[in-house]
Amino acid sequence: MSRKLFGTDGVRGRANRYPMTAEMAMRLGAAAGRYFRREGGSSAHRVVIGKDTRLSGYMFETALTAGFTSTGMNVLLLGPVPTPAVGVLTPSMRADVGVMISASHNPHEDNGIKFFGPDGFKLSDEAEIEIERIVQKGAEPARASKIGRARRIDDGMYRYAERIKNTLPNGRTLEGLRVVVDCANGAAHKIAPEVLWELGAEVIPMGNAPDGLNINLNCGSTRPEAAQQLVRERRADVGICLDGDADRVMIIDETGEVADGDQIMALFAARRAEAGRLNQGTLVSTVMSNLGLERYLAARKLKLLRTKVGDRYVVEAMRQGGYNLGGEQSGHIVMTDHTTTGDGLLAGLQFLAAMVETGQRASELAHQFDAVPQMMKNVRYAVGKAPLEDEAVQAEIAAAEKRLGKSGRVLIRASGTEPLIRVMAEAEDETLMEQVVDDIVGKVEAAAR
Incomplete structure (x- = not known):
């Protein structure tokens, strides 16, 4: 079944x-x-x-x-x-x-x-x-x-908050940091600002007035533009953008630039490896993670284990292999030393701890590698349709893989949460990458009608 x-x-x-x-x-x-x-x-x-x-x-x-x-x-x-x-x-x-x-x-x-x-x-x-x-x-x-x-x-939320705060060493505070936290008008709208304030940060909250209808509306990890602007306006040291259920995060540096899950994982993997705390020298992520992350890890003699898209598949691989760090480009960061699933607030807190411990600015920590150009487009399809089974779509995907060769890759998949076909390509040659994506999208759109 x-x-x-x-x-x-x-x-x-x-x-x-x-x-x-x-x-x-x-x-x-x-x-x-x-x-x-x-x-x-x-x-x-x-x-x-x-x-x-x-x-x-x-x-x-x-x-x-x-x-x-x-x-x-x-x-x-x-x-x-x-x-x-x-x-x-x-x-x-x-x-x-x-x-x-x-x-x-x-x-x-x-x-x-x-x-x-x-x-x-x-x-x-x-x-x-x-x-x-x-x-x-x-x-x-x-x-x-x-x-x-x-x-x-x-008091369930406060039990969770204490668990999160205790991931910082005793005596460690966030004093001196001015932090914008975008709560996406979601589940962490109250607890995220409180945790950061209790740890000593100067907190500038936004997206913290939910009304049942405004969750993720022009805010949060998938729409960080307002938070980027607020970081610049208030001259914050860093911004933390959560999504509606706070299981994913994006980091905004002091210049307003956004760091995705790949950059955050690169930082955490390198720091854990230096401290001897990255189990088996391996980071677990999905097929969506950038080729630049893989190269970054290889240069440090670390491994990247890829899984299907979905943080639960990342966690399954972590548990099976005994790994303790994984996540997704979308911002799910999983640290099984502390939690069982992606945790945006925990990941944001660990990033702030890295700023305090190293004395480095967010921009120095949030850009660990140069990403290989990557492009993704979504094609919506009607329920009952199966665009990926169309022969013309399959032929176009095969042609794209041949055109890219070893210089890039394509990844075409159906979303597991929405009726969307996600078309992604990655290549050093941006013009070729765009052509490949557009050609595949055109065939998928035709098959989706």
Whole structure:
């Protein structure tokens, strides 16, 4: 059985349209409850549920609660928290399963449901397939006397905050740093400025007034322009741009330039390697990471292990190989010494710590290598279409690979979260790169009609 509901990061789509309906959320909750509920022993089967600030989060929180309690799970509601907080608090609260209601960097109209196992890590493909099977079959409800209860947990965000702050050495502060933090009007709108302020930074917050509809709207890691301007206007030392659920980050240096996940990972890998703390001298990233990162690591006799796109595939490879640093170009930075999934606030804090420890400016730390020119375009397609199976598309991709040879590469894939075909090329020759992308996009658009 293949996955139909789950994409690369949980179940995601437009709120109130299949599969992101209240009915489906309730069925998913019941199926996950049945899958994770331990047989025998005490009846204290628990699920923790967090969410970001989307208006539809209320609906899905309620529906999931109904599904879980119907199968005998007790529900602990965290309210708005970053996605990594669910990863941290699921094992901390001895829960059987964790759930995050979020569509990450997508607009407010979208939403998603991500599941974490009792160890705080995202589920494997096999677990998701089994939950889908239970959804189709129907989850067996609990007896009336075994229906679960629900309660609010008011301090979950602060438990997570203490875990984040404790990743800095005792006595280390951020005094002297003026920091712009863009919270994307999302899950970290309150906790991110507080953590930085408590550690001594002068904090200039933005994107910290969510209204249910403005999450990621002209702000956050995918739209850093406003934060770039604010960094320049306020003469800040650095800017931290989170996304709606705070599991990814972009860094803005004091000149207003943006550093993506590849540059951040390069810095962290080099620093950890110098300190003897980069397990097996290896960084794990995806096929999207820039060739410049690979060359940077090779020059330092470090390795880059590539995976499929999606931070959970990065984490799976890290766990299998015993690696402790990984991430994505998009800004998911995973440090399994501290957390179980991408954590934008943690990564931002570690970047600030590097500034304090080295005395270097953000611009010196945020540009570790010269990126090979890279271009990506998205082509939207109608549900039911399969543009990548079209013969003309396949022939154009083959022709592009031949034209680039060893001087570059192409990567064509379907998004796991949206009905998009992502067309990416990378080459030293920018003109050739643009031609290759445009030619493939033209064939994909024709096949998508």
